[in-house]
Amino acid sequence: MEASLPISATTNLTPTRPATGTSPLGLNAPAIKLPLAFMLTGLAALSVGASWIVIQPSILASYHYNQNVVALTHLFVLGWICSIVMGAMYQLVPVALETKLYSERLARWQFAFHLVGFIGMVWMFRAWNMKQVGHFGTLLTIGVGLFVFNIARTLWRVPKWNVTATAVTAALFWISLTVIAGLSIATGKCVYESTEGLATKGGVSMLITGLRLLAGFVSRFDAISAMHAHAHLGGVGFFTMLIVGISYKLIPMFTLSEVQSQRRAGLSVGLLNLGLAGSFIAILLRSPWKLAFALVTITALAIYGWELRAILRARKRGPLDWGIHYFLTAVALFGPLSLLAVVLSWPGLPLNTFTGQLENLYGFLGLLGVVSFAIVGMLYKIIPFLIWFGVYSKHIGRARVPALADMYSPRLQMIGYWSFLAGLVGISVGVLCGNERVIRFGSLLFTTSVVALLINGFKILSHAACPQIMPLGTSRSAKPITK
């Protein structure tokens, strides 16, 4: 079938020559080095975290209020998830919302604060030195402040406000509250010992008084409840909010579809905010209202799933690739996670060893199930995208260049998917039974998935060193020109 060409063959033309060179993602997104730096940091943290569970499976077999679990959780949350999410946001928010990043320079500064802050925090959590956790946490918070300011100013420029912009704005609010709550908890644990004997005059005196007042306020709340409330702010407010909001833009883009009901999409984001606000207070106060607000959040996720299903049913692209499979599996895991949330919110639930293991499973499934599965799926879109733009965009039309899917091994991607899923099941069973051997077996499968991701990541990055550029008209089997 020939293409139809309706324009007449002769017209008055005002042709132009192309500009020399292209900037990645047009004028909107930052240079690829910045998001790549965040992403490589994230992959390194994931590798360390996965290896840590293999070496020390007892971490997940015991109650989570101890130095190792808190350190490992922050390694995954800050090192792996936040690094990837923040790097991706610098790239995706300008693209998804058709605007320009406010300041790339601020983003580079944030990366430095983030790197030093999270490594120091994990290290000091491991040593259970809360004073130093507070110091490194302050560095991390400065970074988060720069991040929030930068993305907020970027949102300010958005030409057309939509549900994605609303969700990103809400996520910025919740991440700010998360770090404030985290720092407050750290302050409550160490400020009296740390400030003993310090000067009591001038500005320092005011600071110490302020910190002591804050510590006094935080100490009114149960320590474990405060930790759970803090975790929900980050897990639901930042990560889940972004998964929901950004996917309303990206899933239609990747599957060639569109949002089917703006009202449904808006309602899901609104209810997610309402559910989290209520849950935060209810968890903090150990209120029986916890269940009601959990149900509001679950309703929000059900509406999100409904809209996602409608988007996929209306898609023009037939088969879904593995990247989308990863993402949809993450969304499906909201199901068991919601069930656990209902059980753990049930009024009068007895606090025993099994309940503790259920709490471990809830946190594990949330972070390494839902959020990590979604992130890996999106990484298979974002990293090839970044490298392709950096390496090949200036050659398109002048040489034969690979498609995004040609830059990595789909077979490894599939192996990664199944080993990830099997690892999650294995670790979940091990956590429920409190069995270290089963946890180790599951974590080995999970690590296999991480290795598959790293190999594919290396394959994609290798295009930057050895571009696969061929003369026009050559077949795929031809030898590439090495630049």
Place this chain on the structure above:
Amino acid sequence: MNSFSTVNERMVLDAMRQVIDPEIGCNVVDLGLIYGVAISGAKVRLQMTLTTPGCPMSESIAQGAQWALLGIDGVEEAEVELVWDPPWHPSMMTETGRAVTGMR
């Protein structure tokens, strides 16, 4: 070669088959993205669309199309115009395009 008369639509389409949408992995002709070609001597104007408005690849693909046009013997100037009306739909694809992409 500078003979203007030798430039024709077939040459333009052949050149456009060298330009791919890297996300979908198919060339822009078989995807049905080319809406029109106008040839005037050594000047070519191409009207095309993309699969989705706001596509982050738009600038690269449009520029790639321009480079491909300038690579045709006899073409000295080329212009590529991105348009969104009518919106792209899989029914605009060729049989080859559907087979390659598995689109509905």
